[in-house]
Amino acid sequence: METPATVFDLNQLRRSCSSCALYELCLPAGIAGDDLDRLDATVKDKRALDRGAMLYREGDPFEALYVVRSGALKTFVQNEAGDAQILAFHLPGEILGFDALASNLHVSQAEALERSSICELPYAKLQQVTSDVPALHRQLMRVISREVVEEHRHLVMMGRQQAQEQLATFLKNLADRYERLHRDGTSLNLPMSRYDIANYLGLVVETISRLFSRMEEMGVLEVNRKSVRILRPDLLATLCRTDAPSRRNDVG
């Protein structure tokens, strides 16, 4: 195969939802035929974001929703002192920007953790399509609802789990999401720093560091900087479980 053809194919890939590798994971899931073409037409490509680059900032006007095509991002809120709380990490196929629907302003910020490419869905155009395509409307609601459910998971982790359970749950969740992307879920290459993980879980970086060491001693993980190999997925799964019924509170 000659080089020009390959380049052309790549460009095609970059513009067509139907041929995108993330097809079933992304917004178009469940959309077909003409409707998919119409959705396709609303998608604007966004040039790649370098590590550290911001996709949107707090206070930015709401213009679009964004889909991660490759790479990874974090979203976070910041208080006036500059103190941040990371809300989520976003992998390929995941959609960002729903925070701005309420007030037409972004109330959180999104930053690339590594070089990433993004599909942009201008909301005005998206609305035109959704009003004609009820299936897309439902799908969009479903995606926001997934975000709500995902935040429930985050809340449970923070509110009910001990530090080690939190980190185990975090790693397992990441592994599951990588597997959905047809990547190896046992050999992770973490796009985020230890600081980011600590912040996300409401802990400090030293605690994360100690926990990685401890889980390595236990034979659960093999850790080398950003690379984490899960040697014992079964053990990792048990570490996620809160065995001490501490902070117990079955519903009264």
Added chain:
Amino acid sequence: METPATVFDLNQLRRSCSSCALYELCLPAGIAGDDLDRLDATVKDKRALDRGAMLYREGDPFEALYVVRSGALKTFVQNEAGDAQILAFHLPGEILGFDALASNLHVSQAEALERSSICELPYAKLQQVTSDVPALHRQLMRVISREVVEEHRHLVMMGRQQAQEQLATFLKNLADRYERLHRDGTSLNLPMSRYDIANYLGLVVETISRLFSRMEEMGVLEVNRKSVRILRPDLLATLCRTDAPSRRNDVG
């Protein structure tokens, strides 16, 4: 005014969004005229829920969204051990049930904290109206987005704040929401137990108890069982602020 007329008026009130006291806070905000009538027609009344009664359970099929008309509810998720994490408390005008949009099953549970009455919005009927009324569609998205933003607040509270800051923030938030309902925001009558508050904040009941006592000693509150009077709103506001830059992590 004779009794029969009064009763009739009350029944009218119970069925008309446009004359409901929660009008501007509820889903219909920003909807007018014919469109409001059409929305109105989809609203089914739900008989009152007694304290402790469940509005929906985990695994229930998704049938409707619900608006609190009076009273208060809590929503929570439960793990297999029966351990619960409270996700939110819901006051009049607030909408519940979005968790089920993703999978058509409820993944959380909703329970009345006191005798409450509920408006039910059957989702099938609601969808018909939203597909004809784009403004309602946008409004619905906005309401879900508010839920996402509200969960961000909860995450920041849990992840970045100390116990006393958390409780202060919790009380201030409750006071603000009561004021939006045109109720006195300085004299709260907590619908939830100390256990519920502790669970919501990821703490234990003893800590909540001690904090109430401490804030009473400081002259910020006057506490008597479920009744909390805010004596010094200014001090309460300062207690919400994280002054020790602990767990610090400005964005890297």
Added chain:
DNA sequence: GCGGTCAGTTGACGGAGGTCAACTGACCAT
């Protein structure tokens, strides 16, 4: 190579908040 910087690790120590236990006082059924 060499020094600077910064992410990450490890140890020693302390404190915020969890645990356990005892007590008080509403509230309720008999």
Added chain:
DNA sequence: ATGGTCAGTTGACCTCCGTCAACTGACCGC
């Protein structure tokens, strides 16, 4: 009234995890 139950309070103790500090090793520009 009386006893039982359960929400809430308070104290004594302990532990998990945060704090502080020192160190290691990538990585990078010179």
